[in-house]
Amino acid sequence: MICVEGIDGSGKSTQLLLLERWLRAGGYPVHFTEWNSSRLVRRSMQRGKKKNLLTPTTFSLLHAVDFADRLTYQILPPLKAGMIVLADRYVYTAFARDVARGVHPDWVRAVYSPALRPDLTLYFRVPIDISLERLLSGRAKLKYHEAGMDVGLSADPVESFRMFQSRVLEIYDQLTTEFGMRPIDATAEIPNQQRVVRTMVQEILRDYDRERANGKNGVTSQPR
Amino acid sequence: MASHRSRAKTWYGHGLPYLAKKRLPGHLIAIEGTDGVGRSAQIELLRPWLELEGYAVSNTGWTRSPLLSETINEAKAGHQLTVTTFSLLYAADFADRLEHEILPALQAGFIVIADRYMYTAFARNSVMGADPDWTREVFGMALVPDLVLYLDIDLEALVPRVIMGKGMDYWESGMHLALGTDLFDSFERYQSRLIDEYRRLSSEFGFISVDARLPIEQLQGELRKHIAEYLSGANGKPRPDSGDNRASPRKE
Numbered sequence: 358m359i360c361v362e363g364i365d366g367s368g369k370s371t372q373l374l375l376l377e378r379w380l381r382a383g384g385y386p387v388h389f390t391e392w393n394s395s396r397l398v399r400r401s402m403q404r405g406k407k408k409n410l411l412t413p414t415t416f417s418l419l420h421a422v423d424f425a426d427r428l429t430y431q432i433l434p435p436l437k438a439g440m441i442v443l444a445d446r447y448v449y450t451a452f453a454r455d456v457a458r459g460v461h462p463d464w465v466r467a468v469y470s471p472a473l474r475p476d477l478t479l480y481f482r483v484p485i486d487i488s489l490e491r492l493l494s495g496r497a498k499l500k501y502h503e504a505g506m507d508v509g510l511s512a513d514p515v516e517s518f519r520m521f522q523s524r525v526l527e528i529y530d531q532l533t534t535e536f537g538m539r540p541i542d543a544t545a546e547i548p549n550q551q552r553v554v555r556t557m558v559q560e561i562l563r564d565y566d567r568e569r570a571n572g573k574n575g576v577t578s579q580p581r
Numbered sequence: 582m583a584s585h586r587s588r589a590k591t592w593y594g595h596g597l598p599y600l601a602k603k604r605l606p607g608h609l610i611a612i613e614g615t616d617g618v619g620r621s622a623q624i625e626l627l628r629p630w631l632e633l634e635g636y637a638v639s640n641t642g643w644t645r646s647p648l649l650s651e652t653i654n655e656a657k658a659g660h661q662l663t664v665t666t667f668s669l670l671y672a673a674d675f676a677d678r679l680e681h682e683i684l685p686a687l688q689a690g691f692i693v694i695a696d697r698y699m700y701t702a703f704a705r706n707s708v709m710g711a712d713p714d715w716t717r718e719v720f721g722m723a724l725v726p727d728l729v730l731y732l733d734i735d736l737e738a739l740v741p742r743v744i745m746g747k748g749m750d751y752w753e754s755g756m757h758l759a760l761g762t763d764l765f766d767s768f769e770r771y772q773s774r775l776i777d778e779y780r781r782l783s784s785e786f787g788f789i790s791v792d793a794r795l796p797i798e799q800l801q802g803e804l805r806k807h808i809a810e811y812l813s814g815a816n817g818k819p820r821p822d823s824g825d826n827r828a829s830p831r832k833e
Binding site: 400405410412414425459463467 | 652665719
């Protein structure tokens with residue numbers, strides 16, 4: 358179980374895609390899953406965002422439903438089958454973002470306690486200005502929730518993004534030590550970052566390779 | 582009913598730390614009881630009575646949030662839910678109603694009558710096999726009701742009531758738990774576990790238990806008696822000064 362974390366515009370999805378290509382080329386069975394992608398709460402999420410009905414607590418709980426649904430259908434079965442699961446964002450996203458929105462850190466950890474601990478969490482660390490630049494070069498404007506507009510820090514989306522994502526960044530930094538996330542300098546050139554990523558992944562795959570050679574599938578699916 | 586001052590509200594766990602502390606002069610009354618016991622009929626009768634007494638009343642009920650109700654109904658129509666997603670969907674529905682209905686009404690001084698409260702989640706989840714501690718932590722954002730009235734019934738009295746009412750349905754019969762293939766047998770097993778659990782919670786949380794086997798008018802009379810007692814402060818609960826009447830993040 359390998360996951361990537363980081364604020365919007367940190368480049369984590371790009372890095373995960375490159376990692377997936379490499380693993381597949383190496384013959385590894387890979388399954389990809391992404392934050393907020395289950396059909397179960399899609400409609401509620403859309404309605405809540407569009408009509409601005411979400412509070413920090415319901416925002417958090419809807420994401421928790423999405424996560425729990427993917428845990429059952431997308432994460433545990435491939436792990437039990439001995440596959441490698443790649444997750445674009447994991448529980449740490451909730452621990453950082455929801456707490457930045459104001460929910461209690463212990464509460465959100467309790468909500469997500471059915472989750473299992475990943476074997477490797479890569480944290481793509483980037484300064485706010487660079488992530489802003491990347492996001493704004495790709496599209497016309499920032500999304501309402503991405504900019505943390507719901508928190509009411511500033512009426513200006515860019516200023517709000519800066520303030521909200523700085524909070525998120527600060528919490529991510531604390532989580533890095535708490536959960537042993539591996540920080541990666543996300544300002545570096547893409548291929549250089551990917552080289553670091555592949556080295557770290559290779560390290561944890563050593564055990565996996567040995568177990569696969571011995572025909573012991575599913576060993577990596579044990580929660581730690 | 583005598584005049585009264587409202588008592589300090591407490592949160593079940595961490596509450597909602599991002600909300601500014603506001604005075605909540607209203608009253609939160611939860612009506613608990615298993616499926617088909619007659620909660621909604623009783624609530625319908627309570628409202629006009631309270632309004633006649635001069636109280637403004639707001640109702641809220643399980644899975645009625647604008648944000649989640651469709652999602653929950655859709656999910657129940659399919660077969661996708663697990664104990665965990667089930668619980669979290671109900672928690673989200675609850676939180677949505679708490680923040681958009683219950684707290685604003687309490688702030689405005691209304692009596693809020695909740696058709697089911699977090700205890701329903703506690704009872705169902707533990708029957709479904711979810712970790713009870715986990716359920717309770719998830720509902721740590723809840724406000725503790727001022728009064729919980731529990732409509733107590735035994736299985737023997739419940740069965741004919743449900744059959745003559747809207748009939749036994751898939752979920753209320755616990756068919757999702759695969760207790761058996763027969764709807765009636767499953768209903769009996771599931772509901773008797775549920776009733777056991779409600780009774781356990783009743784003593785743990787100090788519900789006021791009323792005998793739901795009573796005829797409808799008599800049962801209503803019992804409920805009104807308990808509510809009037811609560812409202813007049815006659816059941817011996819000391820009431821601190823209103824200046825103290827703030828929602829605190831956690832009961833010390």
